[in-house]
Amino acid sequence: MTIPAKSVMTTDIVTVPPETTVAETARRMLIHHVSAVPVVAPDNRPLGLVSEGDVMRHFGAQFQSKRAQWLRMLAEGEKLAPEFLAEIRLNQRHVREIMSTAIVSADEEASLAELADLMLKHGIKRVLILRDGVMVGMVSRADVIRAVVDNLDDLLEPTD
Numbered sequence: 001m002t003i004p005a006k007s008v009m010t011t012d013i014v015t016v017p018p019e020t021t022v023a024e025t026a027r028r029m030l031i032h033h034v035s036a037v038p039v040v041a042p043d044n045r046p047l048g049l050v051s052e053g054d055v056m057r058h059f060g061a062q063f064q065s066k067r068a069q070w071l072r073m074l075a076e077g078e079k080l081a082p083e084f085l086a087e088i089r090l091n092q093r094h095v096r097e098i099m100s101t102a103i104v105s106a107d108e109e110a111s112l113a114e115l116a117d118l119m120l121k122h123g124i125k126r127v128l129i130l131r132d133g134v135m136v137g138m139v140s141r142a143d144v145i146r147a148v149v150d151n152l153d154d155l156l157e158p159t160d
Contacts, residue, residue, distance in 0.1 A: 006108035008147040009129045009137030015040045018096035025095050026055050039099045046128050046135050048099030105130045112147055115139050
């Protein structure tokens with residue numbers, strides 16, 4: 001039995017445009033209980049993906065250390081370049097600056113096995129499902145596991 005992506009994909013996807021701030025994106029992820037959001041153009045073509053890990057990197061110790069150094073320089077009266085000032089204002093950073101642009105996608109007819117292979121090969125947790133280059137869904141590892149459990153008997157049938 002072959003299970004196509006279109007039968008297991010999530011179609012109600014939270015997306016953000018590239019101009020969305022990192023802070024707003026994090027809020028949306030929390031509100032909607034998702035661990036990643038596709039960054040899309042106005043025509044819903046995927047430009048990238050922002051995950052919890054991408055957001056966390058900008059709140060981690062390395063970033064905070066750099067931010068503290070810049071703030072000390074400001075306190076000492078040094079003039080900082082505008083890009084440094086933008087860097088310390090987390091609420092002004094845009095997701096286009098932190099998104100991963102290496103998009104792994106498949107079409108609606110891709111099989112569950114193909115999707116699982118893509119996830120394993122690329123070490124990713126989700127695959128975007130495209131129709132003519134436009135995002136129509138997303139399949140996560142949880143979607144794959146759910147489909148396997150729901151169809152276990154059919155998937156274990158011997159094939160001729």
